[in-house]
Amino acid sequence: MQNNIKTIQSLRGMKDITANESELFIYFIENASKIAKNYGFSYIETPLLEETALFKRSVGESSDIVNKEMYQFIDKGQNDVCLRPEGTAGVVRHFVEKKLDRAGGTYKWYYFGPMFRYERPQKGRLREFHQFGCEVFGIENVYEDANIIMLIREILDFFEIGFTLKLNSLGCSDCMPKYKENLVKNISNFKEKLCEDCNKRLVTNPIRVLDCKVEACQNLLKDSPKITDSLCNSCYSDFTKLKEILDFNGISYEVDSNLVRGLDYYNKTAFEFVSNEIGSQSAIAGGGRYDRLVEFLGGKSTAGIGFAIGIERLLELVKMKKQKDDFVYIGVLDEISLNKAFLIANKKRKTTKTYLEYTPRGFGKHFGIAQKLGCNIVALIGENELNSNTIYTKNLETKEEKNINTGDF
Numbered sequence: 001m002q003n004n005i006k007t008i009q010s011l012r013g014m015k016d017i018t019a020n021e022s023e024l025f026i027y028f029i030e031n032a033s034k035i036a037k038n039y040g041f042s043y044i045e046t047p048l049l050e051e052t053a054l055f056k057r058s059v060g061e062s063s064d065i066v067n068k069e070m071y072q073f074i075d076k077g078q079n080d081v082c083l084r085p086e087g088t089a090g091v092v093r094h095f096v097e098k099k100l101d102r103a104g105g106t107y108k109w110y111y112f113g114p115m116f117r118y119e120r121p122q123k124g125r126l127r128e129f130h131q132f133g134c135e136v137f138g139i140e141n142v143y144e145d146a147n148i149i150m151l152i153r154e155i156l157d158f159f160e161i162g163f164t165l166k167l168n169s170l171g172c173s174d175c176m177p178k179y180k181e182n183l184v185k186n187i188s189n190f191k192e193k194l195c196e197d198c199n200k201r202l203v204t205n206p207i208r209v210l211d212c213k214v215e216a217c218q219n220l221l222k223d224s225p226k227i228t229d230s231l232c233n234s235c236y237s238d239f240t241k242l243k244e245i246l247d248f249n250g251i252s253y254e255v256d257s258n259l260v261r262g263l264d265y266y267n268k269t270a271f272e273f274v275s276n277e278i279g280s281q282s283a284i285a286g287g288g289r290y291d292r293l294v295e296f297l298g299g300k301s302t303a304g305i306g307f308a309i310g311i312e313r314l315l316e317l318v319k320m321k322k323q324k325d326d327f328v329y330i331g332v333l334d335e336i337s338l339n340k341a342f343l344i345a346n347k348k349r350k351t352t353k354t355y356l357e358y359t360p361r362g363f364g365k366h367f368g369i370a371q372k373l374g375c376n377i378v379a380l381i382g383e384n385e386l387n388s389n390t391i392y393t394k395n396l397e398t399k400e401e402k403n404i405n406t407g408d409f
């Protein structure tokens with residue numbers, strides 16, 4: 001009978017991870033986690049919902065994320081809350097809340113989960129998407145910047161994903177303000193010709209004009225001063241050292257002095273891994289140093305660095321490198337064989353994914369069901385097999401058929 005009740009769709013820009021996609025998703029999480037653990041990271045989970053002020057103070061009021069893209073609302077207790085648009089802020093909030101800034105020492109944590117940004121959905125850009133991220137606290141040494149980049153490279157290599165690494169240094173509280181002043185002065189000659197957004201950015205955070213996507217702005221800004229030419233001694237020497245370490249380890253990169261990142265908390269190293277195979281939303285991972293962020297959130301000054309990979313974008317590129325696991329189908333040709341088949345199936349499940357069909361059928365029907373289920377091995381038992389204590393098997397990929405002793409199955 002037809003039902004007139006309107007069906008409900010998922011929200012725009014939000015999608016289910018279907019039963020077909022989930023295997024790849026879990027495969028990614030498992031292997032990325034394993035690599036992160038080898039690099040000394042432990043798993044951490046923070047809430048999806050946080051106080052809105054957390055993101056205003058970290059991601060920054062001048063960012064598009066805070067300005068336009070927050071899933072923000074007042075909850076029933078009149079608290080101004082927000083679905084997390086990214087993972088770093090919550091992790092830093094946790095670090096400060098647990099007073100680890102006062103305890104000192106180093107901390108390395110990884111996380112994964114959904115993030116929410118009210119963006120205009122398109123290929124590779126969702127309103128709910130998933131990130132896999134890592135954050136490090138308490139290490140100022142630039143070798144750690146290189147280590148983080150190596151870790152991402154290791155994950156991308158594992159999944160055989162090609163990439164271009166874009167690298168920049170955003171300076172520090174010493175050299176960045178001077179650079180900004182210089183940039184604004186330089187732009188003042190032609191600022192009327194820049195787009196409306198750029199004119200707003202000039203007031204809120206001038207370096208944001210550098211990654212404006214409007215072509216006319218890009219042309220006008222071509223000859224404007226570069227941060228990489230304005231670094232103080234300490235930032236310059238760290239940036240030079242970082243490039244040296246990457247060279248030494250065979251990691252190629254492009255210095256992109258317009259790479260400012262979409263979040264306000266970065267200083268010194270900033271980077272993005274991009275792919276030219278997934279269309280315009282080409283950034284598969286991004287991150288950098290955020291040595292002032294712990295202070296911005298009320299903690300004691302502590303160095304920080306991290307990154308996040310966009311899982312949906314990455315999975316577009318992951319070819320199932322993993323060998324497919326066996327999936328065994330067990331069926332019976334007659335009712336009396338079911339007891340034995342039931343026993344064998346339960347034994348087989350200890351090592352292998354196994355499906356048992358309870359209804360007795362002929363060979364052809366069993367093969368049909370097995371194929372639909374995606375099984376690659378079919379094992380059937382009938383009266384003959386019962387009497388000889390064997391089981392008939394067919395590998396649906398190689399087409400090889402054999403009767404084997406049940407003990408060897």
Ligand code: HAM
Nearest residue numbers: 086088125126129283284285286287288306307308310
């Ligand atoms: P982000 O560059 O904003 O950095 O995001 C990291 C990655 O998440 C991007 O490179 C992209 O692959 C993915 N991503 C971002 N927005 C979307 C979207 N709307 N749809 C699909 N994928 C998306 C951060 O979030 C920082 N918290 C990274 C970080 C960690 N920096 C230091 N620690």
